[in-house]
Amino acid sequence: MNRNISKKITIILIAYKSEELINTFVKKIPNTVKVIIIENSNNLLLKRKIEKKHKNIKVYIKKNEGVSASINYAAKKIKTEFFLQISPDIKFDYMDINKFIEVAKKLDNKFSALGPRFLNVNNKSHKQINKNLKIGSINSIHGSFMFINKKKFKEIGGFDNNFFLYFEETDYCKRASNGGLKAYQINEIKVKTEGRSVLIKNKKEKKELNNILIWHFIWSKYYFTKKNYGLILSLLIFLPIIIRIILKIIFYQIINKKELIEKYKYRLNGLMNSIKGKNSSLRP
Template sequence: MNQEVTILILTHKSKKLVLDYIKELYKKFKIIIIDNSNDLDLKSIIINSYPGVEIYLIPNNGYSNQINFGSKLVKTEYFLISNPDIRGMNESNVLNFVKAAKELKNKFSALGPRFLNVNPKSHKQSEDNKSISPMKFISGACMFFNKKNFDSLNGFDENIFLYFEENDFCIRSYKVNKNYQLNNIKIEHDIGTSVEVKNEEDKINQANFRTWHFIWSKFYYYKKHYGFFLAIIYFLPIIIRINFRIVLYKYKNDKINLTKYINRRSGLYSSILNKQSSKRI
């Protein structure tokens, strides 16, 4: 078993995806699963069928909290954090992260792979013909760290429950050591599939939950790094659009979109008023 890197899998109601992820890797690398959905069935399967894999069930205090909790358990020089909805992570890709880290002489904050199935308009990546390129931001779905460098940056901001936590980490870390994308590591990310939903009601609840936290975290991020005044100026058109759509969907009696934008407004106003990211399902 490799003694240089630990794989942290961060999961919430993703039992099947987790089991698919680890089946080819658990004999080759130290794997720690951090679950914040109290999945006792997953825990039982791991304990009985995957010797050596560690699993911890923790309260759901957000993605940043999961990462920081898991990082404290890491004893190796490097660790990889990954969502369970990543496809294509194999032994070769993990070792390529380690190889690049050593070639950089550990002078990096985070390394990330090339994603094959993302929208180029919303997910900026480096030029494909460059093997390694500095990037200001690395996707939080899959990030590779040197443990010492990660600890020196005090990990992730646990005020952020969901969304923009990797942006916050990267903008802070880039001032110390650059972040890099490795184009010889190619994976796919099935965005939005990490949480297993049972019915249409669950799907709608998840969507509204994500809508609330996305806008809360976005304002918090802008306020933290650019100041409250500039954040308000940036978000003023968004506030106007949200309230216009609420009036419109009330008039049209469109309950689904009305609920969506009420949640959006609630999340934004909570962040503006400096309230915690408190919405839960």
């Protein structure tokens, strides 16, 4: 990697109970590239080990306030022109950073975020541009891999701290689009997701985490919809969802499926909290 290009970019990693992944991931990062890790699970040992071994990496221990707050916090520490927010479960060729910077230059930095093509995702749930295009505009760059110009990030207003998980990147790209800045996907740059960024082996903790993710997904989905499309339309969209959730809870109670009852109760609780205007407050 060109040393001058390395001076243009900082990599942001958000860590939560992902020490093993982080340790493996940082070994692949060229030592000329600056890295900021926001550690949200109070792992002081990870901080000591990483900073001792990697002089290009700075680890910040922070109260877990979610992805949006973590990225906004990290962005304030960055002194380079660009930053790359990337999940530690992504497989990526660091030479492709050159391509991001080249595209950014061609676009005269008039973009909200640039992203790669994901190779191993469900095309129905993970929207991407036509694979035959070299580059194309897209409604939103996936939050696990976003190349951003720091100055534009500040102009757009960063991420909305009310999002703890999910839809923060969708909201960011929509606000940017409303202001005339598009997001772009570059098909030439290809990445793979290798699993989940949070590694929990205990079955009880894993089950709890899955329910928390369900809670936050529906909370964020309603919050995003209400924020961008208004209260009336949001209620019209989500009223049938509420009815379906309640019917599923009743059905699973009848056939005594406790795990599914619990799952849909979390979903209902997350949605009702969002409708009532309560904060995205559920934590592990």
